[in-house]
Amino acid sequence: MGTYVIGIDVGGTSVKMGLFDKGGRLICKWSIPTDRSDGGIHILPDIALSVKKQLADKKISLSEAAGAGIGLPGPVMGSQTVYGCPNLGWGRVNAAAQLSAALDGMKTAAVNDANAATLGEMWQGSGKGCSSLVMVTLGTGVGSGVIIGGQIVEGAFGAAGEIGHMCMNPQETRLCGCGKRGHLEQYASATGIVRETRAALESSSQPSVLRELSDFDAKAIFDAARAGDAFALSRVKELADVLGRALAAVSCVLDPQVFLLGGGVSGAGEFLSSAVQDSYRHYAFSGTEETPVRIAALGADAGIYGAAKLVLGEE
Amino acid sequence: MGTYVIGIDVGGTSVKMGLFDKGGRLICKWSIPTDRSDGGIHILPDIALSVKKQLADKKISLSEAAGAGIGLPGPVMGSQTVYGCPNLGWGRVNAAAQLSAALDGMKTAAVNDANAATLGEMWQGSGKGCSSLVMVTLGTGVGSGVIIGGQIVEGAFGAAGEIGHMCMNPQETRLCGCGKRGHLEQYASATGIVRETRAALESSSQPSVLRELSDFDAKAIFDAARAGDAFALSRVKELADVLGRALAAVSCVLDPQVFLLGGGVSGAGEFLSSAVQDSYRHYAFSGTEETPVRIAALGADAGIYGAAKLVLGEE
Numbered sequence: 001m002g003t004y005v006i007g008i009d010v011g012g013t014s015v016k017m018g019l020f021d022k023g024g025r026l027i028c029k030w031s032i033p034t035d036r037s038d039g040g041i042h043i044l045p046d047i048a049l050s051v052k053k054q055l056a057d058k059k060i061s062l063s064e065a066a067g068a069g070i071g072l073p074g075p076v077m078g079s080q081t082v083y084g085c086p087n088l089g090w091g092r093v094n095a096a097a098q099l100s101a102a103l104d105g106m107k108t109a110a111v112n113d114a115n116a117a118t119l120g121e122m123w124q125g126s127g128k129g130c131s132s133l134v135m136v137t138l139g140t141g142v143g144s145g146v147i148i149g150g151q152i153v154e155g156a157f158g159a160a161g162e163i164g165h166m167c168m169n170p171q172e173t174r175l176c177g178c179g180k181r182g183h184l185e186q187y188a189s190a191t192g193i194v195r196e197t198r199a200a201l202e203s204s205s206q207p208s209v210l211r212e213l214s215d216f217d218a219k220a221i222f223d224a225a226r227a228g229d230a231f232a233l234s235r236v237k238e239l240a241d242v243l244g245r246a247l248a249a250v251s252c253v254l255d256p257q258v259f260l261l262g263g264g265v266s267g268a269g270e271f272l273s274s275a276v277q278d279s280y281r282h283y284a285f286s287g288t289e290e291t292p293v294r295i296a297a298l299g300a301d302a303g304i305y306g307a308a309k310l311v312l313g314e315e
Numbered sequence: 316m317g318t319y320v321i322g323i324d325v326g327g328t329s330v331k332m333g334l335f336d337k338g339g340r341l342i343c344k345w346s347i348p349t350d351r352s353d354g355g356i357h358i359l360p361d362i363a364l365s366v367k368k369q370l371a372d373k374k375i376s377l378s379e380a381a382g383a384g385i386g387l388p389g390p391v392m393g394s395q396t397v398y399g400c401p402n403l404g405w406g407r408v409n410a411a412a413q414l415s416a417a418l419d420g421m422k423t424a425a426v427n428d429a430n431a432a433t434l435g436e437m438w439q440g441s442g443k444g445c446s447s448l449v450m451v452t453l454g455t456g457v458g459s460g461v462i463i464g465g466q467i468v469e470g471a472f473g474a475a476g477e478i479g480h481m482c483m484n485p486q487e488t489r490l491c492g493c494g495k496r497g498h499l500e501q502y503a504s505a506t507g508i509v510r511e512t513r514a515a516l517e518s519s520s521q522p523s524v525l526r527e528l529s530d531f532d533a534k535a536i537f538d539a540a541r542a543g544d545a546f547a548l549s550r551v552k553e554l555a556d557v558l559g560r561a562l563a564a565v566s567c568v569l570d571p572q573v574f575l576l577g578g579g580v581s582g583a584g585e586f587l588s589s590a591v592q593d594s595y596r597h598y599a600f601s602g603t604e605e606t607p608v609r610i611a612a613l614g615a616d617a618g619i620y621g622a623a624k625l626v627l628g629e630e
Contacts, residue, residue: 075602132471134568146568148463155570156447157602162567165600167560178601245482249564252477253449253461255470285480286493287390287472 004060006051006068007120007308008099009113010034012087015047018304019054022066022312024124029304030054040089048102067107069307070095071116075158079109079310083158109311113303114161115152117296118145120305121260125297130257134250135296136163136243138265141177142185142192148254152310164189166249168242187242190218190265197221197235206231222268236268236275244279244293251280251288262296269295319375321366321383322435322623323414324428325349327402330362333619334369337381337627339439344619345369355404363417382422384622385414386431390473394424394625398473424626428618429476430467432611433460435620436575440612445572449565450611451478451558453580456492457500457507463569467625479504481564483557502557505533505580512536512550521546537583551583551590559594559608566595566603577611584610 004027009016011034018029032050035042051068055061072095074085080096100108111119118135121127127135131150137143142164146153153160164185165178172182186192194217201210208231209224210216224232247259259280261273277293284291298305319342324331326349333344347365350357366383370376387410389400395411415423426434433450436442442450446465452458457479461468468475479500480493487497501507509532516525523546524539525531539547562574574595576588592608599606613620 144568148468149466151464153463153569155603156572156606157570159566159570159600159602160568162570162600162602165567166564167598170556170560170598180598180601241485245485249481250568251474252480253459253475253565253568254468255472255474255477257471283482283485283495285474285477286495287474287477288470291471 002064002066007304008070009303067311069311071113071307114143115145116306117302120302123309132256135260137263139263193218240275240279248283260296317379317381320623322619323385324618382626384626386428386618386622429458430460431621432617435617438624447571450575452578454578508533555590555594563598
């Protein structure tokens, strides 16, 4: 087995890549644009070319690489095949096999990107030392990764970790992006937080610095709350309430060792995690009230760490 | 390794036991009373004595038994130690080690009773052929067992499968038995169904055959609904709604291959499961709408099947 391992994280605009030693040290990272033309058929060859070039630059032979793991924005089954990535223009693709062929038979494995991030955090981030964890990524949408017994849970239809589509409010009349109603993503994604806050501003006359802004994002809401704006604070509390309730629902089914919060919204740091921890404790089954809620540590690199770890396996 | 395997299911009033061949055929079953005197210290010796007697009667030597699995009404960690069984008067007990010692060193393993039932259904019941399933037991309380990748999920605090304590209604003012509010168990346990139905009867004037009964149980509600009583039907619909919503929450985290309904309430059969299936489909994330909801097949024997399967492992 080789000395190095490669982690790849394919997004809709760029492909991030990292070269690691087997101990989990990131030696270097780089990225290339995602070429979505022609139904995305150039993406895997582009990646293979870039990996080969990087290894050649570092005077590392292909045989010195233990493998390459690839994270993809779609449901992956059996660490091989992704069942469609709308963002890449892909239908069903055996990404692991195609990448291996393009890398002269290198050992490869594919993984859903949210699962990759979770595995990365377990390997070298905020979940280090744990074997069961759930990471919730608060970005444009709400994704999550679930690891039990050190293994990623893919699900029967590759839909494990779709916590963003947990129904938190059966009385909701507005639609989630998926076509159903009252889902966590409607309240806890970066866009959802802003939409809920705008609606609350309109339906109240409470003063707030947010009223003075022509436009604002989730970060502005957290900044205002941190500066003591009572209205903004009530919005953060509302967000923490729904998130804590969702984590408590996960806990009474899986009882993981730790919850991690990642994605852009998690930039709010401990201000967010401690509010979610309080709400979680309020809703959690008594035996599980002390499960920690932490901010993820690896940021946008979590995916390349996790993809690398996947192909390393238990090594 | 031996030819036979023993499954034991310890309840508050009786201990059920079964002798199986390794293919999963139940050769015979029997039970003894649970002696809870003296803090329950007689329970394991009584079981060992009864197992030895049964094997002797069948002219089977101890060495012909591959092992004995024991299901217990409390959280079990590492297939060994139970962290307290209030119903048995037990604190923390390494039940596997103590039972093994009493059975002259036989291979043993311990398991939470709800997990045992789930494993039993996976081995020889409604979950046969599956490796990921969630079974919800609707009895005096609401319990559940979670199996992922063929393995029972115990949880960090032994609290996996406490789906009965999922908060379904954060606005609820009445308390669950656990001290928190709005939990599934308050609406979907046998006692919860009756309590909710009584409350609904009092707050409406809708006619119903249930009004003519001085007392009724969950079965009477299902019987009335099946006979066309509109009020009783609305109660079954309400139950199915909350259960389907809870299963959908589980699904967007774990995406299991199948859901099973067990316990006394599941005696309502397909009348119940098809109503829950409809509600589940309504709430489920679109990728997982077709996950089947089935009635468990093994009834009160599921626990002895699962305890036996646990000690057999992957054999």
